[in-house]
Amino acid sequence: xxxxxxxxQSEGTVKEGNVLKVDAFLNHQxxxxxxxxxxxxxxxxxxxxxxxKILTIEASGIxxxxxxxxxxxxxxxxxxxxxxxxxxxxDQYVTSVYSFTKQKEFPVIVSKKYLNAGEHVxxxxxxxxxxxxxxxxxxxxxxxGASVTGIGIAVEKGxxxxxxxxxxxxxxIDSLAIVDAMDPATGEITFRH
Amino acid sequence: xxxxxxxxQSEGTVKEGNVLKVDAFLNHQxxxxxxxxxxxxxxxxxxxxxxxKILTIEASGIxxxxxxxxxxxxxxxxxxxxxxxxxxxxDQYVTSVYSFTKQKEFPVIVSKKYLNAGEHVxxxxxxxxxxxxxxxxxxxxxxxGASVTGIGIAVEKGxxxxxxxxxxxxxxIDSLAIVDAMDPATGEITFRH
Numbered sequence: 001x002x003x004x005x006x007x008x009q010s011e012g013t014v015k016e017g018n019v020l021k022v023d024a025f026l027n028h029q030x031x032x033x034x035x036x037x038x039x040x041x042x043x044x045x046x047x048x049x050x051x052x053k054i055l056t057i058e059a060s061g062i063x064x065x066x067x068x069x070x071x072x073x074x075x076x077x078x079x080x081x082x083x084x085x086x087x088x089x090x091d092q093y094v095t096s097v098y099s100f101t102k103q104k105e106f107p108v109i110v111s112k113k114y115l116n117a118g119e120h121v122x123x124x125x126x127x128x129x130x131x132x133x134x135x136x137x138x139x140x141x142x143x144x145g146a147s148v149t150g151i152g153i154a155v156e157k158g159x160x161x162x163x164x165x166x167x168x169x170x171x172x173i174d175s176l177a178i179v180d181a182m183d184p185a186t187g188e189i190t191f192r193h
Numbered sequence: 194x195x196x197x198x199x200x201x202q203s204e205g206t207v208k209e210g211n212v213l214k215v216d217a218f219l220n221h222q223x224x225x226x227x228x229x230x231x232x233x234x235x236x237x238x239x240x241x242x243x244x245x246k247i248l249t250i251e252a253s254g255i256x257x258x259x260x261x262x263x264x265x266x267x268x269x270x271x272x273x274x275x276x277x278x279x280x281x282x283x284d285q286y287v288t289s290v291y292s293f294t295k296q297k298e299f300p301v302i303v304s305k306k307y308l309n310a311g312e313h314v315x316x317x318x319x320x321x322x323x324x325x326x327x328x329x330x331x332x333x334x335x336x337x338g339a340s341v342t343g344i345g346i347a348v349e350k351g352x353x354x355x356x357x358x359x360x361x362x363x364x365x366i367d368s369l370a371i372v373d374a375m376d377p378a379t380g381e382i383t384f385r386h
Contacts, residue, residue, distance in 0.1 A: 030259055
């Protein structure tokens with residue numbers, strides 16, 4: 001998606017440790033007009049596929065998923081939670097994921113009420129790096145007996161390999177920008193086309 | 194907002210300890226069509242007011258705020274973060290808030306880049322109970338020199354007093370449903386009109 005690549009080039013910053021900061025428009029400050037066009041792009045990619053629900057993970061995926069859902073017939077969005085809360089009770093699907101950005105292990109929780117056998121689920125998230133968060137969400141879907149119809153990602157860090165491993169497993173991933181290389185010294189970002 | 198009250202009546206559940214669960218449509222599974230109509234309701238209430246930005250707090254506020262922003266000329270949405278992350282760097286406004294639902298103290302963080310002096314800010318959140326989270330966001334705005342134009346809330350638990358205290362301080366709060374009483378034994382919910 002050319003617009004997203006241009007925003008990453010002009011407003012993103014590359015930091016040591018494989019960190020790409022896009023908090024000006026994607027995951028701290030949110031450009032909802034961009035989110036809307038991202039949703040349109042995913043809707044075009046997944047046109048004709050049956051999608052009953054969008055599953056994402058708190059926090060940065062939520063805004064993108066909710067705006068994008070408007071391009072999928074306003075299907076429900078469910079966001080997996082990263083911590084127990086008194087608002088979560090009853091039966092839950094729970095797995096554990098290591099976060100690259102938070103540098104710790106955290107639980108990923110979805111109430112069993114909101115993920116059901118036979119549902120066709122689109123996963124959406126802001127970033128795909130090593131794929132650990134997505135594997136967590138895929139595991140929750142498998143446990144529920146739901147099928148993963150596709151995966152919509154804003155920014156894939158292609159050089160970390162998580163996306164290509166999931167593609168090799170057969171998942172249909174639509175990453176709107178794939179960064180194949182980035183250099184913290186020069187700030188240079190190379191996209192896959 | 195009649196539709197929201199009806200959804201709370203039909204799908205909400207009252208738990209011991211002043212807990213109102215609305216995770217079927219508001220803060221775990223998200224009904225984005227409802228979010229859109231909530232945004233329209235706030236836009237009507239705050240019509241004619243200058244709003245440059247929407248500020249919310251992760252996680253449950255984000256989806257509501259991003260969909261609602263489409264009714265405010267697609268202004269940027271900034272969500273305050275509740276934990277440090279390697280994605281957050283540079284100067285930050287930080288305060289500390291006690292969470293009723295998580296039952297612990299947590300930091301509330303906004304990068305100084307995304308909250309600026311002179312900006313007119315609309316605060317949006319899913320719940321208003323004792324008002325601690327909102328006071329945190331208001332404090333960050335004050336520190337930044339931004340002004341709080343108004344506050345849009347989905348569900349206010351009126352009997353916990355946070356909303357009325359903020360109204361007494363002069364804030365223009367548009368709560369789309371105000372619960373004045375709820376009974377965990379019978380499940381009965383009484384709304385303020």
